[in-house]
Amino acid sequence: MTKRIASAEDLGENAAFRVERNAASAAFFDAAGEGTLLIRVCPECDRLYAPHHKRCVDGNELAWRAASGSAQLVTWAVDHAPPVSPELSSIDGGPPVIGIVELDEGPWMYTALPGVAPEALREGMAMHVRFLPLGGAEPVPVFTPAATGPDSKEAR
């Protein structure tokens, strides 16, 4: 095993990375705090988008809509650069895994996959959102295999 716990030295000044809300993300984090993943919807054409989008391709401002939190894994990668937070480590304190998931509603989301075993990941694997209050701050949506933790309220 080459995996190791990320040390404070590795993490440097990023040891306590946290995400803070702004006006554009306030509703998103409010819902996240209640275990709900919000995505975007066009009020005119009903097209759906990942949460960071602001406008539809038709130009309309997007509204919020609750997603189921269920998804399928599109792809993933194991980032061996110094991690931004030990809370994002993969299994056994290994380097963090990032990925793209396809929400059941259709949009793709970039996501962290904390706690996963990279060897066990498969394209199309069922995933579910949970919310990680990174650094004790805003709850950050992350995805894990559905079989191991589908309860979106259960942070860890």
Place this chain on the structure above:
Amino acid sequence: MNPYMHECPGGAIVGLGITDNRVDARSAADFAAEAVHLAISDAGLTLDDVDGLLVSSGKSGGVDVKLASRLGLRDLGILTQVAQAGSTANAQVQLAALAIAGGLATTVVCVHADAPLKPSKRAGDAYRASAGAVGTGFRGLSTVAGPRNPNGGYALAARRHMNRFGTTSEQLGAIAVAQRKWAAFNPRARFRDPLTIADHQASRWVVEPLHLLDCCMVSNGGVAVVVTSAERAPHLAQPPVHVRGWAQSHPGYRMERGSDWGLRTGAAIAGPAAMKMAGITPSDIDIRQIYDCYTYTVLVTLEDYGFCNKGEGGELAASGALAPGGSLPTNTGGGQLSSFYLWGMTPLSEAIIQIRGQGGDRQVPRHETAVVSGNGGILDYHSTLVLGAQSR
């Protein structure tokens, strides 16, 4: 609608200037000026002959339209900065040829230079962004969730290809090994020591599935080319390199169900369009200079250009076809993996050298026609050039 039905307006590359890549006090603008002087001299021209300048800045910035006054250029008919990342160099040549065909200028210099490395700074620092301790809103979320730099983006794309088609890390390694074999014959290449698949496999992970030896280096330096009309080209100092076909394609991927992001790039549209314009097919191409920020970029571009079927790029790489002595000579100077990293100017400059027959120990015997790819972003921007020793 096919915008590429018309004939190529032509044009020819008649001058090439490549600086050294030493890391010293020189700025990107210093390298750019040096490269322009080298290219003009190579063409047998003087600065007084130049009436167009297209500049391109790299990671360090600092190469802009002010370069014209620094060079003492006067009465330019076109002067602009082109900025589409790794697809810029081919686009500069395309725009230069259009400017000449459209009467804006007769002799256009295209230059790209960069100086991200400092004598006191590590190479990795040049491209690594510091996350800081706090992120705000969705930008903050992207620090946690997304690729933090191009390494992560290309790793996600490569993994998707592996999942879908069974492509392996060893097959990606075969690309690095083949290019290093070419680099051994290139005096300009930074890395010339032999490389094995075992070396590739033993190199550290950057972002898995990409090893260190799947990733390009970072370089300081400058490259300039001189473009003029096909009619005038044969009367200048160097064997002309004719522009025979071109296209760009910037996919604008929708990141949603059904997207082929990571598996198929703009090369799948631009490559066939450029070859059609030139009146050729992949089997007519002698030399491939394929943008290689990562080994995977080479693999996916070769597939998209039609040198093999989609999904078979790994087998093609492992066959040895891309290496010296192989049936599909590719990245014959060592590319950005082994020679030097100046974005689209790395593959473009090597194509010019090969078509002229000036490749020395690495010269490919058949060198009538070359295809050059440029790729930028995370497979977001693509440009293709088909170049030839003959105008038709």
